Amino acid sequence: MKAWIISISVILLATVIGLSYYLYEVTADPIRDRQDEAITLAGETVDFSEVREVNYYHGSKSYQIIDAVDDEGNDIYIWVEEIKEIEEIDESEETNEIEESEESEEAKIEVRLQSEGLTKQEVIEIVQDELIIERLKSVRLGMIGSTPVYEVNYIDDEDRHSFYYLTFAEGTYMRHYQFLS
Template structure:
């Protein structure tokens, strides 16, 4: 009886170890991207601390960082993957909050579940990207302009 228990416990530990290794390997590119974005952030912006990090893959890839600047103001930076392109920086108070973006989605759609809310950049315009499941469990994306709070685009029924 104890031998079976030891074998099962050993299998669980081995499976957990393998899962941890796979996860670590899978996250390596994201960690490298974050490190590169933070290095560029420090050299090109006034943001001193990083509170949130988003990897946004739209028409172009952006690393989006939300943090505090030297005056303690919450600020967002959109860092393009292409190092030749300009970093965009805006105070969070100058745009629509994450909660306001979610409220707009809730007032216009009836999502069964909101999967994610993150900042991105499309055609030089900062946007909130909201991903959600509708009542039929279809994946949908809803985009709102960060500056104005107006609807920009939606991708439905994926």
């Protein structure tokens, strides 16, 4: 009886681990695909020899931000705007068929030397001097309009979830959002 319980427990545990891994892979695949697509698009415009990291940013538009090294050995950031697929309604036929097609618009690509802007540590020092921060959650690159920015995500002293935006180049204040937790 004890052997049956152990066998069933091992089988159930293996099943749960297998399903968890499968769910993770299914969820992560689209993210990796979008990152790979952004690297390919950036490679058509910029010559780089190494990609260190790719991060996602979603503001009014979505971007993949690539931390890379160009062919001359310079550290660079590449902002690649994600182009959404749109649905078109074909009304020329008797039936209204919905066809997916890629928007004809080209992905906007912005490239900056990392030395042209602030580092994450410099951004942290700026916001700690200007704001009352209980817990810093993240500092990441983003884009507002055509301006590269840092998005600082933190919890303030009144337990509000807050977002503070500074320009990448000078650290100038752009905007600030606060939400009750």
